[in-house]
Amino acid sequence: MKIGILGAGQLGRMLALAGYPLDLDFVFLDPAPEACAAPLGEHLYAAYEDENALAEFCRQIDIATYEFENVPAKTAEFVAHRVPLLPAPLALSVGQDRLSEKQLFDQLGIPVPRYMPVATREALDLAVRHIGLPAVLKTRRLGYDGKGQALLRAAADVDAAWQKLGASSGSAKLILEAFVPFERELSCLAVRGRRGELAFYPVVENVHRDGILRVATPRANDPLQSEAEDYARRVVEHLDYTGVLAFEFFVADGHLLANEIAPRVHNSGHWTIEGAECSQFENHLRAITGLPLGSTALRGPSVMVNFIGHPPADADLAAIPGVHIHHYGKTPKPQRKVGHATVTAADEAELKQRLQRLQALVDASAQ
Structure with missing residues (x-):
């Protein structure tokens, strides 16, 4: 089966890496001449509004998806009239507009600021x-x-x-x-299959700085897991959603306030590649192709740290036990996500020690 992906950034890259063991091939459409996913499939270098390129894209593929929510609505509709586009364009239209998101949350009884x-x-x-x-x-x-x-x-x-x-x-x-004086920021990663089956990863506690995600830590048995799943379920069922959806929340007074959704695989779920039984990327592909969903269970303690601007040296990273390196093939640039590392460990104490070593390297490389 050949999968078309609108967008060819790092999320498209990781989707392809997860898909090749499933015997899936990939075609990307992206206006960036050096899109970082391009080496992992055929890259149609064209604007999203280029209908000739879109028609060629559709001719080559069996199913289409997208790796970011700012694909133009007309592009999504053009593709959806020719091949299955999952998640459906309705999810894109909601996810593109913060007002539409908030109005949907109100409609579904989900608390918002x-x-x-x-x-x-x-x-x-x-x-x-x-x-x-x-x-x-x-x-x-x-x-x-x-x-x-x-x-x-x-x-x-x-x-x-x-x-x-x-x-x-x-x-x-x-x-x-x-403004929400939040206690924590959490995200819930939901995956819904073509027949409506649902699975949820453990909620993820996120740390942002300058508006950019820095650290994402899955929390097994978090007291807000069931509340997060309830709200995510309302959204994906209302949208008749297929694939992975990320729902970001603020925690205030011990309860969740909805911030926003991302109708795609998400940065706060990158830890799942090594930290979960089945990664968010593989599960997204399983969902849109109609395969049974994989287990979302934790393999053990893990945490993800983004590389912003410039990554640490590979030799230094590899010297830390349990560190898994992911480069995106992007030119270093201030405030740019150029890669990440996931740290795994046998227990929380060991994870904390390894994370401290990794964080020191990341902080030094950013200076």
């Missing part, structure tokens, strides 16, 4: 009066890794936030959200 849409400077003032400060002003679309947002701590920050995110056109598609 207070929010209001913002299109004009006057609407921003109204939203600030209604929600209060501190708050976070965000673009509804395209923001990721801390981009497209501004923290408003006091009234003096409002104008600067508008100048940064909304003033260029006089009107904008923004959303103001109440």
